[in-house]
Amino acid sequence: MSQAHSQSSGAPILHGAGVLREVEPAVLPRPKLVENDRSFAWITDKVMGIIEGPTPRWWWWSMAVAVFVASFTVMGLAYLVSTGTGTWGLANPVNWGWAIVNFVFWIGIGHAGTLISAILCLLRQKWRTSVNRAAEAMTIFAVVCAGLFPVFHTGRVWFALYPGFLFPFPNSNGIWPNFHSPLEWDVFAISTYGTVSALFWYVGLLPDLATARDRFFVAGRMMRAKIYGFFAMGWRGSNRHWSNYEMAYLLLAGLSTPLVLSVHTIVSFDFAVSLVPGWHTTIFPPYFVAGAIFSGFGMVLTLMLPLRSIYRMNDLITQYHIDCMCKITLATGTMVGYAYAMEFFIAWYSANPFEGFAFINRAFGHYAWAYWTMISCNVITPQLFWFRKVRENTALVWVLSIFVNVGMWFERFVITVTSLARDFLPSSWGYYSPTVVDIFTYFGTFGVFSVLFLLFVRFVPLMAVAEIKAVTPQADAHAGHGHGEAHH
Amino acid sequence: MSNNTFGLVARFDSPAAVMHAAEEVRDAGYKHWDVITPFPIHGMDAAMGLRRSLVPRFTLVGGITGFTLGMLGIWYMNAFDYPLAVGGKPMFSPMFAFPVSYELTILLSAFGTIGGMFILNRLPMHYHPVLKYDKIERVTDDEFLIVVEARDPKFTPDGARKLFQKLGAKEISDLEN
Numbered sequence: 237m238s239q240a241h242s243q244s245s246g247a248p249i250l251h252g253a254g255v256l257r258e259v260e261p262a263v264l265p266r267p268k269l270v271e272n273d274r275s276f277a278w279i280t281d282k283v284m285g286i287i288e289g290p291t292p293r294w295w296w297w298s299m300a301v302a303v304f305v306a307s308f309t310v311m312g313l314a315y316l317v318s319t320g321t322g323t324w325g326l327a328n329p330v331n332w333g334w335a336i337v338n339f340v341f342w343i344g345i346g347h348a349g350t351l352i353s354a355i356l357c358l359l360r361q362k363w364r365t366s367v368n369r370a371a372e373a374m375t376i377f378a379v380v381c382a383g384l385f386p387v388f389h390t391g392r393v394w395f396a397l398y399p400g401f402l403f404p405f406p407n408s409n410g411i412w413p414n415f416h417s418p419l420e421w422d423v424f425a426i427s428t429y430g431t432v433s434a435l436f437w438y439v440g441l442l443p444d445l446a447t448a449r450d451r452f453f454v455a456g457r458m459m460r461a462k463i464y465g466f467f468a469m470g471w472r473g474s475n476r477h478w479s480n481y482e483m484a485y486l487l488l489a490g491l492s493t494p495l496v497l498s499v500h501t502i503v504s505f506d507f508a509v510s511l512v513p514g515w516h517t518t519i520f521p522p523y524f525v526a527g528a529i530f531s532g533f534g535m536v537l538t539l540m541l542p543l544r545s546i547y548r549m550n551d552l553i554t555q556y557h558i559d560c561m562c563k564i565t566l567a568t569g570t571m572v573g574y575a576y577a578m579e580f581f582i583a584w585y586s587a588n589p590f591e592g593f594a595f596i597n598r599a600f601g602h603y604a605w606a607y608w609t610m611i612s613c614n615v616i617t618p619q620l621f622w623f624r625k626v627r628e629n630t631a632l633v634w635v636l637s638i639f640v641n642v643g644m645w646f647e648r649f650v651i652t653v654t655s656l657a658r659d660f661l662p663s664s665w666g667y668y669s670p671t672v673v674d675i676f677t678y679f680g681t682f683g684v685f686s687v688l689f690l691l692f693v694r695f696v697p698l699m700a701v702a703e704i705k706a707v708t709p710q711a712d713a714h715a716g717h718g719h720g721e722a723h724h
Numbered sequence: 725m726s727n728n729t730f731g732l733v734a735r736f737d738s739p740a741a742v743m744h745a746a747e748e749v750r751d752a753g754y755k756h757w758d759v760i761t762p763f764p765i766h767g768m769d770a771a772m773g774l775r776r777s778l779v780p781r782f783t784l785v786g787g788i789t790g791f792t793l794g795m796l797g798i799w800y801m802n803a804f805d806y807p808l809a810v811g812g813k814p815m816f817s818p819m820f821a822f823p824v825s826y827e828l829t830i831l832l833s834a835f836g837t838i839g840g841m842f843i844l845n846r847l848p849m850h851y852h853p854v855l856k857y858d859k860i861e862r863v864t865d866d867e868f869l870i871v872v873e874a875r876d877p878k879f880t881p882d883g884a885r886k887l888f889q890k891l892g893a894k895e896i897s898d899l900e901n
Contacts, residue, residue, distance in 0.1 A: 276762065276866030412801035416810045421823040428827040432834045439838060443763070443864070450861035469848035472855055473864055475746075475759040477845045479769050483777035484841035488834060491783075495830045502823055702763040705866075713743035713765050 267556040269362055269707050274551055276705050283444075283699045284451055286547060294546065295694060302686035309680025312673050313388055321391040323673040330656040330668035335385040337648040338678050340503055341531070342382035343426065344524075344644060347496055348532020349375030350433060351564075353440070354492035357485075363560050365703040366552045370543070371536050372437040373696070377688040378535075379430040381681040386426075388677075418505035425502040432495055436488045442481070443702040446471035500524040507651065514594035514655035517582065523575035527644060530568035530614070533561055534640030539689065541634045543698065552699060555628060562621040562633060565640065569618030572647075576615065590660065598654045602667055606650050613643020730853035730901045731757075731873040732884045734893035735863075739765050742868035745891040746771040749870060752887060756876040760854055760869035779840045786836020787829050794825025853899050871899065 270279065316323055326333045349371035356364040387393055413420050445468035452461035471477070504524035507515035537558075544553045583595040598607050617639040620626045627633060653668050670678075692698075705711055736742040739761075746759050750773045759765075759772060795818065802808045803816035813820065842848070854860070854871060863869050870893075872884045881898075888896045 280865045411806050411808070414808055414810055415798045415802050415824060416808075416813050416820050418823075421827075424824045424827040428831040431831060435834055435838055439841070447762070447861075447864040450864045454861045465850065469842075470850040470852060470855070471847065472852055472860075473760045473762055474845075474854070475761055475765070475768050475772055476774065477847070478761065478764040479774050480777045480779050480841050480844045482764050483779040484837045487779060487783050487837045491830050491833050491837070495827075498823070498826060498830075502827075505823070706763040706766075711739055711763060711765065713739035713767055 267363075268554065269365070269556070270704065271551040271554050274708075276708070276710070279552070279704055279708075280447060280451075280701055282547075282549070282552065283697050283701050283704075284448060286693070286698055287448065287695055288451065288455070291694065292546075295690060299687065299690050302683045302690055305683025306680050306687050307683070308676040309384070309684055312677030312680060313384070315673055316388060316391070316677070317393055321389065323671060324389075325669055325671040325674050327666060327668070329659045329661075329664045329666055330653055332652050332656060333668055334670050334674040334678055335389040336506070337645070337652050338681065339382050339385040340524075340648045340652075341645045342378045342385075342681065343429075343503060344500065344528035344531045344648075345535045345641075346375035346378035346382070346429070346433070346532060347500060347525070347528035348536050349373070349378075350429075350492050350496035351529050351532065352536070353436060354489040354496060357489040358493060361560075362707040363557050365707050366549075366557060366699050367536065367540060367561070368703070369437075369440065369696075369700045370540060370692075370698055371532075372433060372440070373689065373692045374532075374535060374539060375433045376430070376437060377685050377692075379426065379433065380688065381685050383426065383430070384677075384681065384684075386422075418502065418509045421502050422506055425499045429495060429499045432488070432492060436492055439481075439485060439488065440700055440703070441696065442468060442471045443473065444697040444700065446473065447701060448697060497525055500528045512655050512659065513588070513590040514598065514651065517579065519575055519578055519582070523572065523579075526568045526571040526575065527614075527647060530565060530572055530618070531640060531644035533565045533568065534637045534644065537561055537565070537633060537637035538641060541630055541637075543693065545630070547698070549699075552704065558630070558633060559624075559627050562627045565637075566618045566621040569614060569621075569640070573615035576611065594655055594658070597658050598650060601654065601658065603650060603654045603657070606646050607654070610643050610646040610650050613639045614647060617643065728901050729874045729881075730899045731871050731876075731879070732881060732888070733854075733857060733869055733871045733897055733899045734888035734891070735859070735895040736868045736870070736892075737866075737894050739868065741892060742870065743768060743771050745870055745888075745893070748891055749872065749887065752878070754872055754876050754878055756873040756879075758854075758871050758873075760863050760871065762864050762866060762868075778844055779837060782836040782840025782843070783833050784836070786839075787833035789836075790828040790830070790832030791825050793832070794828040795821055798824060853901055857897075857899060867894075 274282075324333065324335065349368075352364050352371045353368045353375075356368075415421075445464050449461050449465040449468045452458075452464060501521040501524065504520035508517060508520040510516060540553060540561075541558075544550060580595050580599075583591045586592075598604075617636050620636060621633075626636075657668055658665055734745070736745060742759060742761065743765060746768060749757055750771065759768060761768070798821040799816045807815045809815070854869070857863065857869070859867070870888070872879060885896055
C-alpha cells in the first residue's frame with residue numbers, strides 16, 4: 237500500500253483506484269413522505285378530524301347526487317328482474333354485451349387498490365401508506381359494483397344465489413356446477429378477491445379504529461366510542477400484538493399479490509379459453525392485468541386528487557405521491573399499448589384469416605369509433621405523464637385520469653363486442669346497441685360506488701394513520717444511534 | 725399496592741426512549757411485561773426479546789386445507805358423485821381444477837392468517853387494564869407505554885419504579901385490574 241492513510245478506512249484499496257475513491261456516487265435526496273415535518277399528533281388530528289368534525293355541506297350535496305344516480309341502477313335492475321333479460325340489448329350473435337363489459341371494467345378498477353396495498357407493501361414502497369386505505373376501499377366498492385352484473389344477468393336473480401347455480405351445491409337433478417368452465421373459476425376468483433380484500437382492509441383498520449375509539453371516549457361521545465370500539469376489537473397497541481399483526485399483514489400482502497394477478501387472469505380466461513377470434517390469445521392474462529392496474533390507478537387519481545384538495549391533505553399526499561401514481565399509470569398504459577400492437581402483429585403472423593379479419597375489423601369496421609376512442613385514451617393520454625409539468629398540474633392530471641377510465645371501459649367494449657358482432661358466419665353478423673335499461677343500470681353503478689365511497693370518507697379514517705406515523709423520520713427509534721438499520 | 729394491582733406503567737415520549745427502556749426491562753429479566761405503542765416500531769421485537777410470530781403456521785394449515793379441499797371437492801363433484809362429460813374433456817384433471825383450488829388456497833390461507841392473528845393476540849378482548857389507563861388516548865396517538873405486570877415473579881413495586889425512574893420515564897403510575 238503506497239498510500240498509508242487509505243488503510244485507516246479499514247477497506248482494502250486497489251492500486252490506481254485513487255480517482256474512484258474520490259468520486260462518490262451522488263446521494264439523491266429521499267423525498268419526504270410527510271411534508272413540513274409534521275408531528276405524530278398532527279397526523280392523528282388531521283385524519284381523525286374528518287370523521288370527528290361536523291358533516292360538511294359538500295358531503296350532503298354529493299350524497300344527494302350519488303343517491304340520485306344510484307337510483308338508476310335500482311330502476312334498471314328492478315325493471316330487468318320484473319320483465320326479463322330481454323330488456324337488455326343482447327341479441328344474436330352478440331350475447332355478451334354490457335353486463336360483462338361493465339363487470340370487467342369495475343373489477344379492473346379494483347386492482348389498483350390491491351396493487352397499492354399488497355405489491356407495493358412487498359416492494360417496500362413507503363409512499364403507499366397515505367393512499368392505501370382509500371384505494372382498498374375503492375377496491376371493495378368496485379367489486380360490489382362489478383358483482384351486480386354477473387348476479388343480475390341470470391334474470392331471476394334468486395337463482396344465482398340459490399344453491400347450484402353459481403356456488404357448488406347440486407341442483408334439483410343432482411348435477412354439480414361444471415368446473416371445466418372458466419365462468420365457474422371466475423365465481424371463485426371474484427368471491428375470493430372480494431373477501432380477502434375486505435379482510436385485508438379491516439385488519440389494516442384495527443389500530444386506527446382503536447385511535448378513533450379512544451378519541452371519541454375522551455370527547456365524551458360514548459355512542460361513537462362504543463361503535464368504533466366494537467370494531468376495534470379491544471386493540472390496545474401492545475407490541476406483542478404488533479408482532480403478530482405485522483406478520484399477518486405481511487402474509488396477507490404476500491397472499492394478495494398472487495391473488496390480484498390471478499383474478500384478472502381468470503377474468504381474461506372467460507375470453508381466452510373460448511375459440512372466438514380476437515379472444516383466443518395467450519397474451520390476454522398479462523394484458524388484462526396491466527390494463528386493470530392502469531384503469532385502477534386512473535380511478536385512484538380521480539378520487540384522491542379532489543379529496544386532497546378538499547381536506548387540504550397536501551402534506552400527506554405530496555407531489556411525490558402524485559408523481560409515483562402518474563408513473564405507474566404511464567408504465568401500465570404503455571404495456572397496454574404494447575399489447576394492442578402485439579395483438580395486431582400476432583394476428584398477421586399467425587396467418588389465420590379469421591384472426592386477421594377480427595383485428596382489421598376492430599380498427600376499421602363498424603366499431604372503429606370505439607377502437608380509436610380506446611387508442612387515444614389508453615395509449616396517447618398516459619404518454620403525457622412523461623412530462624413533469626403535466627404531473628405537477630393537478631387539475632390536468634385529474635382530467636387525464638378521467639380519460640384513462642373512459643378508455644379502459646371502451647377497451648372491454650371493443651374486445652367483447654367487435655369479436656362477437658362479426659363471428660364466423662356472415663349471415664348472422666349483427667350490430668350491438670345497448671338499450672335504455674342497459675345504460676341506466678351502468679350509469680347508476682357510479683352512484684352506487686359514490687354512495688359507498690362517501691360513507692367511507694365520512695365514517696372511516698381516510699388514511700392509515702398508524703402506518704403513516706411509522707414511515708415518518710421521527711418514528712425511527714435508531715435515528716442517530718448508528719445502528720445502521722434506519723434505511724432500507 | 726393492593727391485590728387489585730395489575731402492574732406498574734411508565735410513559736415515554738419518543739420511540740428511541742421506549743426502545744432503549746424496553747431493552748433494559750428485557751435485560752432486567754422480566755417476563756410478564758409489554759410495550760404499548762401507537763404504531764409498530766421497527767426493531768422493537770428484538771428489543772423485547774420476542775420470538776418470531778407463529779402466525780405463518782396458521783397460514784400454512786389454511787393453505788394446505790384450501791388446496792386439498794379444492795382438488796378433492798372438484799374430483800368428487802365432477803368425476804365421482806355425478807360424472808360430468810363436457811367437451812370431451814376428462815372427468816377430472818388437476819389442470820382444470822387448478823384455478824379454483826388456487827383461489828381456495830389463498831382464501832383459506834387468508835382466513836388462517838387473520839384467524840391466527842386474532843387467536844395469538846387473544847382478540848377481541850374489549851376489557852383490558854391497559855385500556856383503563858387515564859391517558860390511553862395519547863398512547864394510540866403519539867406516546868408510548870411500558871407495563872410491567874404484578875404477576876411477574878421478579879415484580880416488586882419499588883424495584884419496577886426504580887427501574888423506570890432510571891430509564892427516564894415521563895410519568896410512572898399504578899394500573900388497576
